[in-house]
Amino acid sequence: MAPNTRIILICSGKGGVGKTTLTANLGIALAQQGVKTAVLDADFGLRNLDLLLGLENRIVYTAQEVLEETCRLDQALVKHKRESNLALLPAGNPRMLDWLKPDDMQRIVSMLAEKFDYVLIDCPAGVEDGFKNAASAAQEAIVITTPEISAVRDADRVIGLLNTKSIKPIQLVLNRVRPKMIASQEMLSVNDVTDILALPLLGLVLEDEQVIVSTNRGEPLTLTGSKSPAARCYGNVARRLQGEDIPLIDPSKEGQSLRDKFRRLMATKIF
Amino acid sequence: MTLRDILNKLIGRQQSSANTAKERLQLVLAHDRSDLSPELLDQMRREILNVVAKYVEIDMDEGAVSLETEDRMTALVANLPIKRTLKTPITE
Ligand SMILES: Nc1ncnc2c1ncn2[C@@H]1O[C@H](COP(=O)(O)OP(=O)(O)OP(=O)(O)O)[C@@H](O)[C@H]1O
Ligand SMILES: [Mg+2]
Numbered sequence: 001m002a003p004n005t006r007i008i009l010i011c012s013g014k015g016g017v018g019k020t021t022l023t024a025n026l027g028i029a030l031a032q033q034g035v036k037t038a039v040l041d042a043d044f045g046l047r048n049l050d051l052l053l054g055l056e057n058r059i060v061y062t063a064q065e066v067l068e069e070t071c072r073l074d075q076a077l078v079k080h081k082r083e084s085n086l087a088l089l090p091a092g093n094p095r096m097l098d099w100l101k102p103d104d105m106q107r108i109v110s111m112l113a114e115k116f117d118y119v120l121i122d123c124p125a126g127v128e129d130g131f132k133n134a135a136s137a138a139q140e141a142i143v144i145t146t147p148e149i150s151a152v153r154d155a156d157r158v159i160g161l162l163n164t165k166s167i168k169p170i171q172l173v174l175n176r177v178r179p180k181m182i183a184s185q186e187m188l189s190v191n192d193v194t195d196i197l198a199l200p201l202l203g204l205v206l207e208d209e210q211v212i213v214s215t216n217r218g219e220p221l222t223l224t225g226s227k228s229p230a231a232r233c234y235g236n237v238a239r240r241l242q243g244e245d246i247p248l249i250d251p252s253k254e255g256q257s258l259r260d261k262f263r264r265l266m267a268t269k270i271f
Numbered sequence: 272m273t274l275r276d277i278l279n280k281l282i283g284r285q286q287s288s289a290n291t292a293k294e295r296l297q298l299v300l301a302h303d304r305s306d307l308s309p310e311l312l313d314q315m316r317r318e319i320l321n322v323v324a325k326y327v328e329i330d331m332d333e334g335a336v337s338l339e340t341e342d343r344m345t346a347l348v349a350n351l352p353i354k355r356t357l358k359t360p361i362t363e
Contacts, residue, residue: 149292156300159343185275185287192293196300198343266275 005113008120008241009138009167013154015125017146018175021211021220022234023122024052029222029238031085035117038077040089040108042134043124044100047091053080054218055088064092066111067104073111082223087116097129102136109137127157135165142202144173147188155197171202173237178207179251184266190251203237204248205230301338305345312338319349325361328354 010023020043027039040063041049050056061076066089073089080086089112112119121138124130135141141162145155155172162170174193181187194201208230214221221231222238236246276286285291302309316336323329334351 149296152296153299153303156303160304163343182289185273185289188289188292188296192289196293196296266273266278269273270277271272 005116006118006241007109007113007137007139008118009123009135009141009162010120010144011123011131011135011141011158011162012125012144012151013127013156013158014145014151017151018144018173018205019125020048020052020122021215022142022144022173022175022205022237023049023120024220025222025231025234026238026241027053027086027118027120028080028083028220029235030118030120030241031080031083032222033238033242034085035242036085036115037118037120038087038089038112038116039120039122040112041091042105042121043130044091044096045094045124045130049122050078050088050090051218052215052220053086053088055080055090056218059090062090062092063108064096066108067092067100073115100133102133105133105137127154127161131158131161135162135167138167141167141170142173143170143197143199144175145193145197146176147174147178147182147190147193149188152188152193152196159197159199170199172197172199173202174204176207177204177251182251190248201248202240203233204251205233205237206249206251297340301340301345304340304343305338307338312336320351323349323351325357327356330354 010019010026012019023039027037030037039049039053041047043049050059055078058078058081061071063076065071066073066076077087077089080088089108109119109121121134123134143155143158143162145151159170172194174190177190178187182189190201190204206229208228210221210226210228211230214224214226221228222234233249236249239246273287276290279286307315316334319336320329320331320334324331329351334349336347336349339346339348
């Protein structure tokens with residue numbers, strides 16, 4: 001195993017909070033910074049990473065054939081057409097769920113680690129075998145959640161499970177942040193969530209319609225050099241991961257209208 | 272307490288939903304993290320009250336044993352108002 005490869009699990013507990021979108025955008029952003037990055041779709045039941053990256057038509061082999069030794073790793077890897085530092089290892093047939101073991105996952109990941117600087121593992125939702133297999137091969141983790149009560153609770157479950165393994169560091173990404181709702185105290189604030197989960201914050205991602213547009217096209221926001229709010233956020237997460245000291249965007253400074261300022265005044269803590 | 276909370280109190284409106292969410296989360300996570308079922312917690316509560324009642328007279332109805340959590344540390348917190356101290360502890 002290449003000694004310096006970072007193997008990062010991207011997980012959440014609750015489904016649909018943005019794991020795959022983060023994996024795709026982070027993968028592209030890291031590759032753009034010149035580090036060789038592999039993204040591994042470990043959501044064998046409901047794979048989607050290929051679609052978000054726009055690579056669904058270029059899949060020939062998958063992780064399954066690599067494990068069965070009917071193809072070599074580089075035959076299964078799908079290089080991104082516009083970002084040559086990024087490669088996807090697609091998930092195989094959903095029947096893989098029946099036989100895949102933590103050992104298999106570790107084998108795949110250590111093969112990837114020989115060739116890449118980063119391996120990002122897109123984890124399935126839940127805390128069952130799919131999650132446990134994916135986690136068994138990881139060195140560090142990014143837990144992603146939204147500022148919603150059920151997502152935070154499930155994130156807490158996952159953090160509890162990760163803490164029982166030797167996965168370090170575990171960092172938090174808070175997704176779908178809506179500054180206006182936070183200002184009017186109708187959404188958990190960034191501090192609320194970091195207080196409750198007690199994890200270092202790797203970044204926050206603003207709620208952004210462009211995420212959906214980019215998914216439609218199969219072109220992650222970070223690929224197209226978009227200036228949209230979420231694109232900026234994903235870029236910042238990638239740079240912090242690389243050790244750059246980028247200040248967090250302050251959601252309370254996102255709205256500059258008089259009305260937003262009044263909302264902020266109303267949300268100031270007095271005692 | 273924020274300006275909005277004060278204003279809401281004055282005009283008798285509910286507290287903001289973010290605060291409600293935070294309080295509910297803290298409570299539910301204290302239970303999730305300790306992995307204690309409500310029945311076990313209740314049984315423990317009754318046993319603790321019985322032990323304490325051997326030494327001091329407490330208000331059995333007011334006595335509360337609850338879980339609180341901060342920084343991923345869960346604490347068992349007992350709040351037992353003492354009515355008076357018994358001169359001679361009850362021992363079997
Ligand atoms: N910052 C955002 N702003 C707006 N929409 C978002 C944002 N992040 C994610 N979404 C949307 O949320 C949905 C779920 O995202 P995604 O598929 O990445 O979640 P997931 O955690 O991988 O889901 P699953 O658990 O099913 O694998 C998608 O429709 C995506 O477009
Ligand atoms: Mg997904």
